[in-house]
Amino acid sequence: AQSVTQLDSQVPVFEEAPVELRCNYSSSVSVYLFWYVQYPNQGLQLLLKYLSGSTLVKGINGFEAEFNKSQTSFHLRKPSVHISDTAEYFCAVSQNSGGSNYKLTFGKGTLLTVNP
Amino acid sequence: KAGVTQTPRYLIKTRGQQVTLSCSPISGHRSVSWYQQTPGQGLQFLFEYFSETQRNKGNFPGRFSGRQFSNSRSEMNVSTLELGDSALYLCASSGGQYPYTFGSGTRLTVV
Numbered sequence: 001a002q003s004v005t006q007l008d009s010q011v012p013v014f015e016e017a018p019v020e021l022r023c024n025y026s027s028s029v030s031v032y033l034f035w036y037v038q039y040p041n042q043g044l045q046l047l048l049k050y051l052s053g054s055t056l057v058k059g060i061n062g063f064e065a066e067f068n069k070s071q072t073s074f075h076l077r078k079p080s081v082h083i084s085d086t087a088e089y090f091c092a093v094s095q096n097s098g099g100s101n102y103k104l105t106f107g108k109g110t111l112l113t114v115n116p
Numbered sequence: 117k118a119g120v121t122q123t124p125r126y127l128i129k130t131r132g133q134q135v136t137l138s139c140s141p142i143s144g145h146r147s148v149s150w151y152q153q154t155p156g157q158g159l160q161f162l163f164e165y166f167s168e169t170q171r172n173k174g175n176f177p178g179r180f181s182g183r184q185f186s187n188s189r190s191e192m193n194v195s196t197l198e199l200g201d202s203a204l205y206l207c208a209s210s211g212g213q214y215p216y217t218f219g220s221g222t223r224l225t226v227v
Contacts, residue, residue: 032214043120043206043218051214090159094214102147102172104216106159 002027006107023091120219141209
């Protein structure tokens with residue numbers, strides 16, 4: 001079985017400050033990793049994904065994440081946030097083989113609030 | 117290219133009733149997954165279909181069921197609704213490789 005822990009339920013920051021949203025996962029097999037963003041009353045939008053290859057992954061809206069296999073982490077970063085980045089962010093994991101590779105296991109989410 | 121379409125967007129049902137939610141995937145996508153999102157439990161996997169076959173199922177009671185049609189459209193059904201079934205139900209589709217693209221969801225309220 002796999003699990004995802006998002007270490008912070010809420011992260012308040014000021015506009016133009018850098019931010020890091022932390023994500024750790026647990027799995028006995030190799031995984032794919034994802035970050036999704038959810039704006040109020042909307043579905044989930046993919047920010048970035050790690051499937052294989054380079055451990056530094058760049059996504060949309062200036063976000064990036066680094067896969068660290070030894071630390072089992074996939075932290076999300078942005079060097080300078082905007083008011084419009086205020087949303088809930090979800091880290092997700094999926095096995096990359098076997099019968100459970102068609103489902104995503106999500107963390108509980110981190111509410112990022114960007115203040116002026 | 118049209119995204120994943122879920123209907124209806126909002127639904128209010130009474131305890132004990134049943135409900136059917138619909139999901140139209142992105143054209144050409146054959147994999148459709150369903151998730152339940154609640155404030156207490158977060159996002160939980162319900163089931164996944166590919167070419168009309170259920171490939172994976174989450175830990176939900178038998179009141180939750182789904183199906184997929186030959187055109188890849190999917191429906192999920194919840195029978196004998198309980199107050200705790202109130203949630204945002206999200207559908208996602210994939211062309212066979214990650215990632216999944218999500219719809220805007222159906223907000224179900226059980227009263």
